[in-house]
Amino acid sequence: MTPQLLVNGLVAGTTIGLGAIGLSLTYSILRFANFTQGDLIAWGAYLTLTVASAIAGLLAGLAPATPLAPFSFGWTLPVALLAGMALTVLLALALDAVLFARLRARGADAIILVMAGFGASMALRAGLEFIYTSAPAYFTHELQIARPLGLGMRATPDQLLVLGLTAVLVLALHLLVTRTATGRAMRAVSENPALAAVYGLDVARVVRVTWIIGAGLACVAGVMSGLLVQIRPTMGFDLLLPLFAATILGGIGSIPGAMVGGLVIGLSEALAVQLLGAEWRAAAAFVVLVAVLILRPSGLFGRGA
Amino acid sequence: MELLAYAAFFLTVAMTYATICLGLNVQWGQTGLFNVGVAAFVGLGAYVSAILTTPEAPGRLGGLGLPIAAGWVGAALAGGVLALLVGALTIRLRSDYLAIATFGVAVALQLVFQNAEPLTGGAFGIGFIPRPFGGLQRQALPFAALNLALTVALVLILYLALERLAQSPWGRALRAVREDETAAESLGKSPLRLRLEAFVLGGMVMALAGAVQAHFIGFIAPANYLPALTFQVWAMLILGGSGNNRGAILGAVVVWAIWAATAALIAHLVPAGEQARASSLQLVAIGVILCAVLLWRPQGLLPERRAVPRHLGRP
């Protein structure tokens, strides 16, 4: 593996890892494999893009949008990201209220929720194609030059920012779950929702918090991927298999596990691109998934299936 | 005359979808196994049969020129083997791992269809797949009618066979496993084995359906086996009534009719540049239908004859 491969793999892996953390949390607390997580990523990217364009349009005459050196984007993107996260969270909460919460209240099996999510993901993705067409979109048209990092590795400032931001988010989230009352409540509900209610925890509130975190991270992952690659309606759906592979590899419910899983998938994809060619990239996640299911279905940090 | 031929064409395609739904119904309706890789099984059957039956072509492996029937048998066997591999890997694990694994298989096989050019023809796919009653191809009506008769006969035979199977001790044990695993276990049935058998049987039927469809259309390409196909088939089965074989057939005809009618509307009413966009609304509708049925009529149009299956939850 060349050093540059390592950089490419890590950068791709951070997006997968962030998305996978959201998936892993919803999986362990809401107890179903949420097929809409990929589409929340895509919606997050498009919603942020829409807000960014709106801000740029409003301010067109006032302040020219100059990039924040050394990055490729101006101040509108971070602002739009916050708004995009809020909107993605609203979308996820609305989806839960309209669909998943009703099925849960009816006592439907987890697999029915999986199926409902599967149907909703189709509607969400096709909805994006209808609104924004399938032509790719971009947050920025600035070209960035990769700078040498030593050992023959190069990375653009945007890529380094993504790596740094991911590290901060993962650490913050890990502390939230292990050290705060909210995190304690999330762990309790993930182990036994009925007992959590007996202890006096409002399970519906914990479910809301879980959607907020999962959808917020999905939006960040979508914007990162959109910034470094491009924005397409299928970008989230294409990430879904890597997300599931990373989640199961890391062990469902484990935040560090999901991040490590994401990085492993990112690196495997980089390796597949080098060894087999770019057209086989997506096969890497499948191979990892099969290997985990054969060797250790509970994952690296899992608690035994 | 033309209208009749078109009606026959429409119904023939609907019958191939009905076959896929019958296969899926063995897995989901009878057994409660959620297969998110329907497109993979259908596509595998189509490609295997095409490779076995097409005439030799330069630059492509396969092209064995075998009879159509041999292609169909090969397709069913390939579907069974794929189902066996996926099932052996995941059926002992939690129920949604099967969904995730079949989703992965669909992604992986789509890559093979796209990229294994020497075998699959890459993005262009495989053409000149022999059609049943191909000698009559120039006479539109008899050709269409005979093909329709063939697919109707296939659906009928499968329907009768699957109904018999559902009433057999095997079918009853299968439903017992779906409703209450521990109770079934105490009857001396191995739930894992029963589920695996049902998954393999369903996979074989779906792959056979893929082969039948490929031979009727005459050419195949990777774009036919995208996830949208899986969504369509699921909408058919859930709307029709999971667990009910007649529901599976009805759902296939109804959803395919809605699909074909809206596609025709879009082609006539929407300007060419906007057609791709308009057809994405069709997919939105499929997703919404699937969710709406799960919410408001989980038993579908034709419910299973027994009480509402417990795994659907109380409506």
Add this chain to the structure above:
Amino acid sequence: MTALTLRDFVAGYDPDLPIVKDVTLDVPEGQVLTILGPNGAGKSTLIRAVAGMVPIFSGEVRLSGRDVTRAPAHALARAGLGFVPQTENVFTRLSIRENLQIAAELLPRSARAARVAAMLAMFPDLAARPEALAGSLSGGQRQMLAAARALLSEPRVLILDEPSAGLSPKLVAQVFDSLRRIAQGGVTLVLVEQNVRAALALADRAVVLVDGRLAHDAPAAELVGNPLLGQLFLGARAA
């Protein structure tokens, strides 16, 4: 003042086949009530329905006069109803301290830390290693943690489902000792228990549930040595 009131209470899993049928019951404040009855009589279903874990089909539940029928379980906990399930009654993947901290969230913020410390002081076994995962505790220690958790939020009514199930005789004595102390503190206790002798020794009053209906209601002392008991339990146990 009545701590807990049930009126024409009907509950179960299937509306067509209710398990608890038309139970009417008043539990005065500070009373220790034990619910007895053969296996399958619906004792557990009754108290689980009161605690918000099993659907109630008709009738009403009042907690200190306030109607709490069909309130969600967490709202009941906030209203002063403590419930200790028979099994799976602690979070095994959380530490002992975290188990107590969750329960402490029902109290005003300023009181929480002191109350957790007080509870640990009351159960030396738990205080020995408060950061250990509850999953590493023995069966008896788990029951203590479950009781400590339920007591911590100072409930007015505490309902326990077979607190001595699966415990050695020595531990059963310990559990009933702590229950006696709790009762002396003025908490209203409702107890479903297989260990009839121990339950009657603790209780002020006993009701007998047969096929989901109240069949008998008497001071506990009256039931000790009652031939009805033998008929109900020794027979049921031998079967």
